[in-house]
Amino acid sequence: MSATRRQFLQATGAGAAFAALASSRALPASPPSQERKPMDRLVHVYKGHPPDHCVCDQALRVLPDGSWAILFMTGGDHEPRKENYIALCRSADRGRTWSKKETVLRFKDRAALLSEVYVHGSEVRVFVQTHGGYFEDWRDFVLVSRDNGRTWAEPVPFEPLPRRAFIRNLYVASWGEWFLPFQTYDTVPDPAPSPLKDGSHKRAFNGTLISRDEGKAWEKSNQIGPTAGWAENNVVELRDGRMVMLIRADGKGHLLRSESRDKGRTWSPPERADIPNPGSKFRLHRLSTGRILLVHNANPKPGVRNPMALWASDDDMATWAHKRVLTDFPGQLQYPDGFVDEREGYVHFAFDYNRHDLIYVGAKLPE
Numbered sequence: 001m002s003a004t005r006r007q008f009l010q011a012t013g014a015g016a017a018f019a020a021l022a023s024s025r026a027l028p029a030s031p032p033s034q035e036r037k038p039m040d041r042l043v044h045v046y047k048g049h050p051p052d053h054c055v056c057d058q059a060l061r062v063l064p065d066g067s068w069a070i071l072f073m074t075g076g077d078h079e080p081r082k083e084n085y086i087a088l089c090r091s092a093d094r095g096r097t098w099s100k101k102e103t104v105l106r107f108k109d110r111a112a113l114l115s116e117v118y119v120h121g122s123e124v125r126v127f128v129q130t131h132g133g134y135f136e137d138w139r140d141f142v143l144v145s146r147d148n149g150r151t152w153a154e155p156v157p158f159e160p161l162p163r164r165a166f167i168r169n170l171y172v173a174s175w176g177e178w179f180l181p182f183q184t185y186d187t188v189p190d191p192a193p194s195p196l197k198d199g200s201h202k203r204a205f206n207g208t209l210i211s212r213d214e215g216k217a218w219e220k221s222n223q224i225g226p227t228a229g230w231a232e233n234n235v236v237e238l239r240d241g242r243m244v245m246l247i248r249a250d251g252k253g254h255l256l257r258s259e260s261r262d263k264g265r266t267w268s269p270p271e272r273a274d275i276p277n278p279g280s281k282f283r284l285h286r287l288s289t290g291r292i293l294l295v296h297n298a299n300p301k302p303g304v305r306n307p308m309a310l311w312a313s314d315d316d317m318a319t320w321a322h323k324r325v326l327t328d329f330p331g332q333l334q335y336p337d338g339f340v341d342e343r344e345g346y347v348h349f350a351f352d353y354n355r356h357d358l359i360y361v362g363a364k365l366p367e
Helices: 003-013
Strands: 041-047 053-063 068-074 085-091 104-106 112-118 123-131 141-146 165-167 180-183 204-211 223-227 233-237 244-247 252-259 271-276 283-285 292-297 306-312 322-329 331-340 347-355 359-362
Touching: 003 041, 041 292, 053 112, 053 359, 068 347, 068 359, 104 123, 112 165, 123 165, 180 233, 204 233, 204 244, 223 271, 283 331, 292 331, 292 347, 322 359
Parallel strands: 053 331, 085 112
Antiparallel strands: 041 359, 053 068, 068 085, 085 104, 112 123, 123 141, 165 180, 180 204, 204 223, 233 244, 244 252, 252 271, 283 292, 292 306, 306 322, 331 347, 347 359
16 A cells, blocks of 8 residues: 555544544655655545535635634535525644534525635635526625634625635736636526526626726636536746636546736636546646646546645746645545645645545645
């Protein structure tokens, strides 16, 4: 058994020992590396149990007080379900131990899920989607906390994209503008039915929202597509000033790529990227050096969200010189999202295992 599989088995209690979940503790590992054996961290955070069996759409963030939180969707046996709601777990020791689940937003008769969380100053801002249980009457809101997620204001509609949209990871450009990538299914005359029933799920469009005033007002780019399925996207800038958008493409076995040469206002038609992907969400990061990181399922087989890998490029994604499998334990390793600590030299993120366990990973960056 490989070190990564042994570590994952210990952390999740999977396989024959799944019922005896490990306590939340840091577990040293020695995954394979081309250069040396870095010390990664892998901690079990939360296990879904009926009636809150589902775990999905997690986002690890540093709160204004310096503590960490993973916000995620739980509730019901899967998603989408009317029982889905938003919760969080906290860590005061940089991911070594985690608190019990706290409810963030829950409705009696509607689902609530999240697609992005960003922290700015004293605010924690969550982009929320709510629907009738199968994405019918899908509306978009913003939820804000000013006390490190202890209490939350009433959700307010997100006016730039008020319905049938997912807001993706905030990117702050070197010139100061903010970019929110999005995917939208608001393409039919009647928005009330579910996109899963009226066919618009097969025609997603992508673009960016752009802010010059740190999120107070937003303008919208052109929209590109259509792309079938859940076309999650991320953006990043290159050294020459261009911006690149990567887009999930269900059933294709690879990501799509679009470019902008006017600071995110206009995006080119998406084309095939030389990056394998099984139809799953991924996460892009750009370091202060210009290095670009990609945390993703490096697998071209549709539907097989395994392994979880860390890639790094030092030439604006022309090549990926550093590729490392973080874990390949059998099962679906899904939807990584987190942040980079350049001073420490780690990328920290959370992912869900088989839609019922929440896992924290701290991965050493390549030299």
